Amino acid sequence: MQKKIYLAGPDVFLSNGKEILGRKADMTRAAGFIPLCPGDLAPPPVETKNARGLAISGINEGMMRQADAVLANLTPFRGLAADVGTSFELGFMCALGKAVYAYTNVPDDHFKRCAEYYKGDLTQSADGRVRGPDGLSLEDFDMADNLMLDGGIKSRGGAFVIGNAPADRIYTDLTAFAECLRLFAERHGD
16 A cells, blocks of 8 residues: 655745646655545635634644655744644654655754854854853754754654755745655655
């Protein structure tokens, strides 16, 4: 039986999101798996924006329950870290005991991105932690994103592929996605 992979990420927000998800779905099928993409299923007609959001959330959770694995795009989105919805989806799949794989198109680790946010205005406090001028400590674990994301992936035997896409293709370059899919196929293919 073919394994189903839920393709998580902020791709749905892109102006060419359907095209990007279509390319990812084609690559997933070519690797011998069934892609499950957010946005593939239309929510039923509802009366409010809130009800529409809840319907979409329910559809996505249903797809994740059907999936055998998640392949998540954790490229920083609208800030320093991965898209919050994608982070939820990765955690949801971890909690369900599914296989979790991820990639990012940004080579800088979480600590470096946070240090850049503070423009290098960092100090080491008495407790040995690096802190920004607001007093908040920075995670410094040589991880691509928050330790819970990296940890969730690695502790379950998944892979977190670090890509280096050109700035103008940060959300559309599929090189790291292809490598992540290859690793999944190598470990979980039939």
